Amino acid sequence: MARAGPKNFGLMFKVRDHLKVEPGTLNLKSWLCSLQTSLNRFSVRSLVFGSTLLVVSYLVIVPLFMLLYASVRSTEDKLPFEATATTVANYVVVFSNPSTLSILLNTIGFTLGSLSVGLPLAILFAWLLERTAIPARGWLSSFVLVPMAIPSLLSAIAWIQLLDSRNGLVNVALRAVLGLKGDTGPFDVYSLFGMCFVQGLRLVPSAYLMIAASFRAMDPSLEEQSAMAGRGVAQTTLRVTLPIMRPALLAALIYFIIVVIESFDIPGLLGFTARVRVLSTAIYWATHSEVGLPDYGLASALGVIVLAVALILMWIYHRLTAHQERFATITGKGYRPRQIHLRGWRIPAVVLCALYVFIAVILPFLMLLWTSVQPFYSVPSMESLGRASFDGYRNIWHDGSVVRALWNTTLLGSVTAVATLVLAILVSWFVVRGRREGGALASYLATVSFLPQGIPSIVIGLALIFVYIRFPIPIYGTLWIIALAMTTRYLAFSSRATTSALIQIHGELEEASQMAGAPWLRTLRRITVPLLAPAMINVFFWVAVHAIQELSMALMLYSPDSVVVSTVIWSMWQNGKTADAAVLGVLLSVLSALLLVAGQAIAYFRRSSY
Amino acid sequence: MIRTSNLVKTFAGTRGEVRALRGVSFEVAKGQLFTLLGPSGCGKTTTLRCIAGLEQPLAGEILVNDRPVFSSSRGLFIPPEQRRMGMVFQSYAIWPHMTVFENVAYPLASQLRRKELKHRVEQILERLGLASLADRLAPNLSGGQQQRVALARALVAEPQVLLLDEPLSNLDAKLREQMRFELKSLHDAMKITTVYVTHDQEEALAISDRIGLMHEGALLEVGSPAELYLYPAHKATADFLGSANFVPAEVRQSGNRPGDEMLVESRIGSFVARRSVEWQPGMPALLFFRPEYVNLAESLDQNANGTNRGTAIVERITFLGNSVDVVVRCGEIALRARAHPTRAPVGGKSVYFTVDPSSCIVFPA
Numbered sequence: 001m002a003r004a005g006p007k008n009f010g011l012m013f014k015v016r017d018h019l020k021v022e023p024g025t026l027n028l029k030s031w032l033c034s035l036q037t038s039l040n041r042f043s044v045r046s047l048v049f050g051s052t053l054l055v056v057s058y059l060v061i062v063p064l065f066m067l068l069y070a071s072v073r074s075t076e077d078k079l080p081f082e083a084t085a086t087t088v089a090n091y092v093v094v095f096s097n098p099s100t101l102s103i104l105l106n107t108i109g110f111t112l113g114s115l116s117v118g119l120p121l122a123i124l125f126a127w128l129l130e131r132t133a134i135p136a137r138g139w140l141s142s143f144v145l146v147p148m149a150i151p152s153l154l155s156a157i158a159w160i161q162l163l164d165s166r167n168g169l170v171n172v173a174l175r176a177v178l179g180l181k182g183d184t185g186p187f188d189v190y191s192l193f194g195m196c197f198v199q200g201l202r203l204v205p206s207a208y209l210m211i212a213a214s215f216r217a218m219d220p221s222l223e224e225q226s227a228m229a230g231r232g233v234a235q236t237t238l239r240v241t242l243p244i245m246r247p248a249l250l251a252a253l254i255y256f257i258i259v260v261i262e263s264f265d266i267p268g269l270l271g272f273t274a275r276v277r278v279l280s281t282a283i284y285w286a287t288h289s290e291v292g293l294p295d296y297g298l299a300s301a302l303g304v305i306v307l308a309v310a311l312i313l314m315w316i317y318h319r320l321t322a323h324q325e326r327f328a329t330i331t332g333k334g335y336r337p338r339q340i341h342l343r344g345w346r347i348p349a350v351v352l353c354a355l356y357v358f359i360a361v362i363l364p365f366l367m368l369l370w371t372s373v374q375p376f377y378s379v380p381s382m383e384s385l386g387r388a389s390f391d392g393y394r395n396i397w398h399d400g401s402v403v404r405a406l407w408n409t410t411l412l413g414s415v416t417a418v419a420t421l422v423l424a425i426l427v428s429w430f431v432v433r434g435r436r437e438g439g440a441l442a443s444y445l446a447t448v449s450f451l452p453q454g455i456p457s458i459v460i461g462l463a464l465i466f467v468y469i470r471f472p473i474p475i476y477g478t479l480w481i482i483a484l485a486m487t488t489r490y491l492a493f494s495s496r497a498t499t500s501a502l503i504q505i506h507g508e509l510e511e512a513s514q515m516a517g518a519p520w521l522r523t524l525r526r527i528t529v530p531l532l533a534p535a536m537i538n539v540f541f542w543v544a545v546h547a548i549q550e551l552s553m554a555l556m557l558y559s560p561d562s563v564v565v566s567t568v569i570w571s572m573w574q575n576g577k578t579a580d581a582a583v584l585g586v587l588l589s590v591l592s593a594l595l596l597v598a599g600q601a602i603a604y605f606r607r608s609s610y
Numbered sequence: 611m612i613r614t615s616n617l618v619k620t621f622a623g624t625r626g627e628v629r630a631l632r633g634v635s636f637e638v639a640k641g642q643l644f645t646l647l648g649p650s651g652c653g654k655t656t657t658l659r660c661i662a663g664l665e666q667p668l669a670g671e672i673l674v675n676d677r678p679v680f681s682s683s684r685g686l687f688i689p690p691e692q693r694r695m696g697m698v699f700q701s702y703a704i705w706p707h708m709t710v711f712e713n714v715a716y717p718l719a720s721q722l723r724r725k726e727l728k729h730r731v732e733q734i735l736e737r738l739g740l741a742s743l744a745d746r747l748a749p750n751l752s753g754g755q756q757q758r759v760a761l762a763r764a765l766v767a768e769p770q771v772l773l774l775d776e777p778l779s780n781l782d783a784k785l786r787e788q789m790r791f792e793l794k795s796l797h798d799a800m801k802i803t804t805v806y807v808t809h810d811q812e813e814a815l816a817i818s819d820r821i822g823l824m825h826e827g828a829l830l831e832v833g834s835p836a837e838l839y840l841y842p843a844h845k846a847t848a849d850f851l852g853s854a855n856f857v858p859a860e861v862r863q864s865g866n867r868p869g870d871e872m873l874v875e876s877r878i879g880s881f882v883a884r885r886s887v888e889w890q891p892g893m894p895a896l897l898f899f900r901p902e903y904v905n906l907a908e909s910l911d912q913n914a915n916g917t918n919r920g921t922a923i924v925e926r927i928t929f930l931g932n933s934v935d936v937v938v939r940c941g942e943i944a945l946r947a948r949a950h951p952t953r954a955p956v957g958g959k960s961v962y963f964t965v966d967p968s969s970c971i972v973f974p975a
Contacts, residue, residue, distance in 0.1 A: 439622070511664050512703035514690040515773075516717035516763065526716075530707045 045520045049437050052426045053445060059488040060448050063463035064455070067307070070466045071300035090301035099277075107278040109192055110199070110267060111260045117200020119256065121356065122207035123249070129208075130215040133339040134349050141212075143357045145205045149593040150365060151549035152202050152265035153566055154585040157573060158364030159198045160270070161371055163189035169367065190274040199266045201360045207256055214248035233340050251320040258313050261306065262456035264552035269573065279306040280458045280552065287462065287556070300466070303459045314454030365589065371582035392583040401560075402584060405568040408479050409548050409588075412564055413595075416486045417544040421536060423487065424449075424494035429528065431495075432502045433510070446499075453492035460485050461556025477559035485553040490546060494539045501535030502528075534603060541599030545592050612638040612661060612771060612803060617670035619656055630656045631667065632827040638820075640675075641801040643794075647814040648824035649850065654807045655700075655775055657824070661805060662697055662773050663690035674771060696764030696802075697773040700780070702756045704748040710735070710759050711744040717767040734762045754785045761793075765800070772797075772804040778813060790816055811851050815839060823847050843886060845973040848898050855904070855945050858975065859897040864889035873917070874972055878940045880917045883970035894975040903969035904947035906936065906955055910962045919964045924955045938963065 072086050094100050128134050129141045147155070162170045165188040174186055188194060222244060226236040264280045271281050279302060286299040342349055373388040396402050430437055431446045452460070464485050468476040475481045509531065513523040529536070551566040558567045565588050572581040619631040631653050638644040646654035659665040661672055663679065666687055672680040674695075679688040696717075705713055715731045722730065735741045738758045743751065751759065757777060764772060777793070778786045794817050797804055808814050814821050815835040822832045825846045831838060842848040845856070859876035865885040872885040876897045883897065910919065922938035922945065934954040936947045938961060947963065955961050 506701050506703065508699040508701050508703035509705060511662075511690070512697070512699055512705070512760075512763070513716070514664070515662060515695060515697040517691045517694065517767070518716070519691050527705060531705075533707075 046437075048426065048521075049430055049434065052423070052430060053441065055423065056427060056445060056449050056491070059484070059491065060451050060455075063460060063467055063488070064307075064451075066466040067300055067303055067459065067463040070296060070463075071304045073297060090297040093298055094301045094305070103277050103279060103282050106192065106271075106276050107261060110195055110276070110278050111257055113192065113196030114199035114203060114260045114263075115253065115256055117196055118203030118207055119253065121200075122204050122211055122252075125204070125208050125353065125356070126211040126215050128349050128353065130212050131340055132342050132349070133346075134342060134353075135346060136350065140350070140353045140357075143361070144208050144353065146357065146593075147202065147360045148205045148545070149596055150361065150368075150589050151551075151566065151585070151592065152199075152263065153269065153549070153551050153569060154368060154589060155202060155364050156198055156266045156269040157371075157569075157578075157581060157585060158367045159194070160189050161367045162363065163187045163194060165190065190270055192274070192276050195267055195270045195274065195276060198270065199260060199263060202263075202266070203256055203259065204356070204360065206259075207252060210252050210255065211249065214245060214252075218244060247320055251317055254313050254317040254320065258310050258317070258454065258456075261310060261313075262458070264458055264555075268551070268570075279309075280456060283458050283462060284552070284555065287465075296462075296466070299462055303462050306456055307454075307459050310456055311451075311454040314451075318450075368582050368585050368589070371578060372586050374579055392579050396580060396583050399580075401563050401568055404561075405563045405565045405584075406587075408562060409565040412479055412483055412486070413544040413548040415483045416490065416547040417540045419483065419487045420490045420494045420543045421498075421540050423491055424498045424539060425529070425532065425536070427491070427495040428499035428502050429524070431499055433507065449495045450492050452489050455489070457485075457489055457550065458552045458556065460489050461553040464553075464557060477562060479562040479564075482554050482557050482562060482564070485557060486543075486547050486550060489553065490543045494543060497539050497542075498532060498535050501532055505531050533606065537599060537603050537606070541595055545595050548588065548595075549592060611640045611673075611675055612644075612805065613671075613673040614657070614661065615671045617657065617660055617672070618668045619653075619660060619665060620668055630827055631660070633670070634824075634827075634829050635670075636822050636829055636832055638803055638805060640803055642819045643797050643804045643806060643817060645806040645808060645814045645818035645821045646824055647808060647811060647821050647850075650809055652824040653827040654809075654824045658773055658775055658805055658807045661771070662695060663688060663693050693771075694767065694769055695771040695773055696767065696769035698757075698760045698764050698775065698777045700776040702760040702780070704751070704756050704759050704763075706748045708748065709744065710740060710746050710748070710751070713748065713759055714740075714762045714766050717763060730766060734766045738762045753781050754789065757781060757789060761796075765802075770803065772802045774804065774806045776808055777806075779808070779810070786813070793817060815851075823850065825850075840969075841884070841886075841971065842898075845896060845898070848971070848973070853901050853946060855899050855901060856973075857897040857943055857945075859895045859972065861889045861891050861893045861895050861972070863891060871967060872972065878922075878943050878945070879920045881965070881970055882917050882967040883972045884968060886971060887974070889972070896973045896975045898971045898973055899965045899969050901935070901946040902933075902948040903965055904945060905964045905966075906938070906947055906949055906961045907964070908955075908961060910964075918967055918970065919962065921960055921962055924957050924959050924961055927954055927957055929954075 071090055072088065073090075125144055129137055129144070134140065150158075160168070162168050165171060165184045168187070168189065171185060171187055174180065175182075178186075180186065189198070218241070223236055223240055226240045231239065261278075262280060264284065267276070267278045267281050268284065271277060272285075277285070283299050283302045283306070286302065287294040287296060289295065372392055373390060374384060375387060375389070375391070427445055427449045431442050431449075434442045434445075464481055465476075468481055475484070505528070510523050510527055513527045518526065548564075549566060551570060554564050554567050555570060558564065565584060569581045569584050569588070572578075572584065613636075615635045617631045617634040618629075620627045620629050622628075634653070634657055636644070646657055648654050656665060660667045660680070661674075667680060667682065669682040670680070671678060671682065674693070678684065678686055679693055680686060705716075708716070711731060714735060715727055718727050718730060732741065732744075735744055738761060740755070740758055740762060743755060743759075748756065748759070757780075760777070774793075778789050781789060790813055797817075806814075806817065818835055820832060821835055821838050823830045823838060823844075823846070830844050831842065831847050838847060839851050842851065848854050849856075857876045857878055859874040859881070861872065862875050862880070863873040865872050868885055868887070870885045871882050872889060874881050874883060874895055874897055881897055889895070920940050922940040924936060925939045925944065926937040928935040929951065932951065934949045934951050936949050936955060938945050938947060940963075945963070949955065
């Protein structure tokens with residue numbers, strides 16, 4: 001479903017041959033004439049191209065500019081545009097404040113900690129499921145992805161119930177079993193360790209997808225050659241497989257550093273109580289201060305810092321993946337690589353995978369379910385089981401904001417998915433096939449549409465506040481501004497997914513339609529779009545699931561009218577309405593799971609209909 | 611009728627501009643099958659795509675039935691969808707999400723009534739032996755069937771011009787030969803002006819009314835298959851079509867008119883050849899003759915005069931089935947010859963060779 005693996009990004013930047021008119025070969029009159037014909041000829045197409053260019057630039061460039069602008073405005077108790085003075089005071093405040101250092105250290109610690117939990121597991125699972133003869137491969141490879149259905153916000157809530165130092169289920173159980181004294185510990189979820197653990201588990205599915213894709217893309221004959229040269233499994237893995245995989249693994253590492261730096265839900269929920277602030281949550285608390293007015297100047301200065309870090313990482317990542325293409329890893333041949341026999345390790349390997357699925361999915365989901373049927377939170381016991389009731393699921397519909405949030409979330413998910421998809425298809429078409437529009441413009445489009453990958457969600461949320469609070473388009477405080485933020489954020493992933501799909505569609509298929517007399521739009525509608533359908537289904541459901549689960553952008557931009565499920569869960573939790581949050585959380589998880597299943601089902605039935 | 615004049619096309623390459631076409635001009639008469647032949651990268655496909663309108667040349671002019679579809683001097687460019695040409699792509703480009711019927715009906719859509727459309731499509735499917743496959747999806751077709759569907763789709767709208775881009779290159783050898791004859795008879799029946807692009811000389815010789823030989827973005831030579839094969843005017847043509855022996859030589863006597871006989875002194879003896887261009891005695895030249903015109907014999911006809919002959923040592927013999935490829939050495943020059951498979955000479959033995967003067971051609975060195 002969520003294919004995170006960016007493989008063909010380098011292709012987007014290849015300068016395409018384009019029309020050049022040699023000076024002197026044409027006189028002015030004929031030049032004007034030729035301009036006329038090209039205007040006539042490409043009117044629809046150039047109109048669409050121009051609009052795509054404008055919309056993408058507007059979505060990406062304007063917020064970044066406003067963010068930079070706001071960061072150099074003096075904002076004592078004011079909004080950035082009420083103040084007049086240009087100042088570096090915000091940066092001075094950021095860099096002179098001792099808490100900045102601790103925020104940076106926390107961010108680094110949180111990033112490294114989460115990655116050291118998530119990546120080794122992901123690499124291990126990818127290797128086990130792609131390269132070894134592990135039993136029940138099909139089931140396991142689907143189950144590894146299931147944690148995606150549980151929003152991070154809710155896995156954080158579930159893990160609080162499980163690992164709360166005082167009455168978390170796991171801690172209570174461990175104290176009883178091990179006969180530990182005292183009424184706290186041994187684990188405390190409200191700590192850097194707890195944050196890293198929960199975040200690390202969350203990373204596994206998408207990291208697994210990315211790394212498994214690179215394992216799959218590797219030409220197995222490279223390994224077979226090593227075997228023919230008399231090397232064993234260990235030697236081949238060390239001397240051939242890993243060196244070939246190194247750029248891909250490094251790219252995955254960089255990619256997930258960005259993901260962790262950007263993540264908000266888990267550090268937001270756990271880090272507040274734990275007093276561990278990272279960059280993303282620091283930006284949020286600067287704008288949602290419990291005392292005093294929001295400090296937009298400080299927030300934007302922090303935003304610029306985290307943006308700079310993310311963009312630099314993004315650039316490194318891009319270099320790595322562009323370089324990766326030199327390793328001839330992609331083959332169109334359907335060879336399955338040789339599978340390594342696990343022998344005595346078969347059972348431990350399956351148990352390990354099952355254990356991960358239990359810890360990452362079953363345990364937190366059961367906990368969430370348990371909390372949702374309890375009037376107030378209590379450690380599971382026979383006594384509390386007697387109190388279990390589904391009243392929560394009935395009563396929640398009486399809450400007007402919940403109903404509004406569910407409706408808004410549905411709307412948000414579908415609007416964002418459709419908008420992102422349409423934009424992604426147009427962007428990738430012009431990037432891949434827009435030879436007539438010129439190489440420079442196509443490269444610009446490719447770069448700008450990919451830029452949001454390096455813009456943390458919280459920063460997009462922040463920047464859009466600056467854009468629309470004073471902007472003539474009255475969408476501030478509506479659902480549309482959230483949809484706009486998410487479209488911007490998800491454009492990067494979506495356009496790259498459609499781009500790599502479009503690259504694989506032979507250009508002659510479209511040219512054949514042209515030769516058959518079809519104008520541009522008809523070719524796009526009758527040929528290109530149907531052929532892109534599998535990628536479009538993927539993108540649509542990926543965006544929809546992400547949009548309904550997303551918290552940070554929604555939290556920065558929502559108003560009482562535009563609440564969505566994730567923000568309602570957040571405020572319920574902040575107000576101690578644990579059971580209600582759990583009820584809504586279960587509903588959101590089920591909705592996400594249904595979307596994921598629907599996406600897979602549609603893809604499956606389309607395939608089998610051929 | 612198609613006429614191109616002075617087509618120029620450049621591509622932006624990794625190291626600056628690549629001149630893909632350097633002034634290509636030719637004319638295809640109405641109903642003719644014209645083949646653009648040449649090695650890969652010679653610009654033949656680019657030329658075809660310029661005629662189709664899929665590429666826009668930098669300069670030049672293209673006329674179809676006396677109407678310009680591209681003219682740089684007038685700033686005119688008719689887009690491909692308005693040129694009403696049929697085209698078969700190298701990859702066939704059969705749309706995999708449509709059935710055979712839908713693929714073939716696509717060029718007709720919106721201009722015909724449903725009943726007539728169905729009739730037209732069925733007619734062309736029938737003609738190409740595809741009637742039973744109408745409801746199949748493209749991925750369920752064999753290579754040969756896909757090729758036919760592509761052809762049906764290109765022909766269904768009855769275009770004035772048919773463009774074929776290496777249409778047989780993805781088929782296996784047996785099928786290729788069969789389709790070659792089918793294409794030829796289809797063309798003879800429908801008489802559509804056709805431009806055919808291939809790198810396969812055998813295919814070009816078998817199918818074409820006329821062949822244009824392309825080399826490094828330029829059209830070297832145009833002629834009927836027999837003209838080009840038997841009497842090439844350029845060394846590159848001689849080299850590309852069939853196999854060739856080239857022997858360095860010097861002109862001794864030149865005839866008065868083209869077609870007269872001339873005399874050259876080569877490294878392997880004196881040769882009488884056909885005069886092609888104006889020669890001055892003493893000019894350096896290159897003597898050319900094809901292996902199949904080299905006669906090998908164990909003894910010589912005593913009455914023959916002293917030119918166009920010599921002795922050589924048989925160096926290597928390769929059995930090819932329908933003939934035997936023989937390499938003989940005459941001093942430092944190695945010559946290739948063809949022999950009947952049952953009458954192959956013996957390796958290491960000395961043989962006499964003769965070449966008929968009418969098969970000898972002299973090129974500038």
